[in-house]
Amino acid sequence: MSPLIYMIIISSLTTGTIITASSHHWLMAWIGLEINTLAIIPIISMQHSPRSTEAATKYFLTQAAASATILFSSMMNAWLTGTWNILQMTTDTANILLTVALTMKLGLAPLHFWLPEVLQGTSMTTALIITTWQKLAPMSLILMTVNNLPPKILIIMGLTSSIIGGWGGLNQTQMRKILAYSSIAHLGWMAVIAPIMTNILIMNLALYLMMTTTMFWSLVLSKSKTIQNMSTTWTTSPAMATILLLTLLSIGGLPPLTGFMPKWLILEELTTQTLTAAATVMALSSLLSLFFYLRLGYVSTLTLSPNSPQTKYKWRFKPTTPTLLMSIMTPPALFLLPLTPMIIF
Structure with missing residues (x-):
């Protein structure tokens, strides 16, 4: 073009x-x-x-x-x-x-x-x-x-999205489809909190953009399109494999990484509003998403032996993809959790 x-x-x-x-x-x-x-x-x-x-x-x-x-x-x-x-x-x-x-x-x-x-x-x-x-x-x-949208419809759609986003990603091997279902699950969390507290929605959207950008750009740099491609990331770039693992855990919502912040605040707000059943469903559905994030992390970094694996390596050409965007997005996508009181209050 x-x-x-x-x-x-x-x-x-x-x-x-x-x-x-x-x-x-x-x-x-x-x-x-x-x-x-x-x-x-x-x-x-x-x-x-x-x-x-x-x-x-x-x-x-x-x-x-x-x-x-x-x-x-x-x-x-x-x-x-x-x-x-x-x-x-x-x-x-x-x-x-x-x-x-x-x-x-x-x-x-x-x-x-x-x-x-x-x-x-x-x-x-x-x-x-x-x-x-x-x-x-x-x-x-x-x-x-x-303020005018029907809150029941938004909450029901959010619950459905978080369940389907976690369930649909379990059976995928293509990274783009896995991240599509991950996006559906994250949007479900945003839809649930939208009629209750919009400042948490804006914060969740900003953190989602940072984490998704970091994840996609690391896949672009490592040229990984399937789970099988991710298994040779360590041999190409150990630093990239480490960032990939931490980003996956952050998207999954594990503390002490950034992705834990929106899930924590949304579940707290749902229980404050006496929506305990919705909070329980959201927490359980996030376990489904966390399963395939951990599977990706396991394949990319946790199954390595001290020796080089007997697989066909990706050629180690000089990287031509710019890394500035990833350098900017990676720190906030991983280490913003201690700033939670400053962001909310």
Whole structure:
């Protein structure tokens, strides 16, 4: 792809998210979502393979359906109330439709089926964009309308997503599909806390972006696309294998790493609000996710003998992938837990 065209597409991708996050009119928010969707389609299909074309088609159809539902719900609210203001969604039917559309855009269960398939058909870098940057625009709309969205639907979808995100990742061998189910599980935690306390939601989203970026970029640098590829990471770069293990444990939510912070605060808030059953289901579902994170860590670093394993090594070429992004994201993705009181209060 031409550098000029690539720059235009990336600029459009950035502009669409900024327009949606900064608008108060539903038509402007919808326009931003459409710009965002149309900009990511060429990036997904850039590999010119049947699998990438299939992924781009699935992504386009899903996002177009969700955007149309958002426009329909906002038109229904404007018809009944006379306002297009995002903050004044007061019609119950429109709010239910909006919740369904935004959860479809995010990939929450039971509307999650497109996310693993789309990620599997793209490159690692594109999958990183889909699981991080593409979540910002729908999440900003949820933050603006969360006072009007039905809390029961959000909590039920969050519980379902955390269960399916943990359960679906157990049977996968492809890293992109595993991280897709990991994203579904993390979004489930965000959906559960969204109607209760939005500052924890924002904190969880920020930490999710840091941890996911670190995880994807370490896979890009080690050129690991399957669990089998991860078994030779240590021979290529011991430091990378160590960072990979710590990042996996952090995403799984083990103390004293950063990923423990949002889970701890969300479970505490759920029990404070007497949602003990929901907190129990969330805690048990996180064990499912933790199982396949530990399996990845076990394969990549914990099964090594003192001698070199008898496998075909990846060639040790000089790394050409820039490491600045990973250098910035790794420390906060691992060591932010002691700063919890400063972040919350």
